Amino acid sequence: xxxxxxxxxxxxxxxxxxxxxxxxxxxxxxxxxxxxxxxxxxxxxxxxxxxxxxxxxxxxxxxxxxxxxxxxxxxxxxxxxxxxxxxxxxxxxxxxxxxxxxxxxxxxxxxxxxxxx
Numbered sequence: 541x542x543x544x545x546x547x548x549x550x551x552x553x554x555x556x557x558x559x560x561x562x563x564x565x566x567x568x569x570x571x572x573x574x575x576x577x578x579x580x581x582x583x584x585x586x587x588x589x590x591x592x593x594x595x596x597x598x599x600x601x602x603x604x605x606x607x608x609x610x611x612x613x614x615x616x617x618x619x620x621x622x623x624x625x626x627x628x629x630x631x632x633x634x635x636x637x638x639x640x641x642x643x644x645x646x647x648x649x650x651x652x653x654x655x656x657x
Contacts, residue, residue: 549651562633584640
């Protein structure tokens, strides 16, 4: 079972930027980022194909977030710009089964992103 370790979260003011990293991504898998805000269900944020050639995003982050990957480093990134208070959540990565569906039942510890207004 792949061990996923997310990092890069923090406290930032609205309009600011953060770059999240996920080490331990499966090189043969499409990978995705998900987030869970307090009191809400975990939701899909972004995904990238195993080659990195295809990316897609949930509507609320389009134009602000960019997902990328470095297979040599076994790492997936999420560049988050123009952050909003609604982006506050714990962010997780996982492989993608299809569409916005995570592959593994296992989740790492996540990384907390807090955006102040």
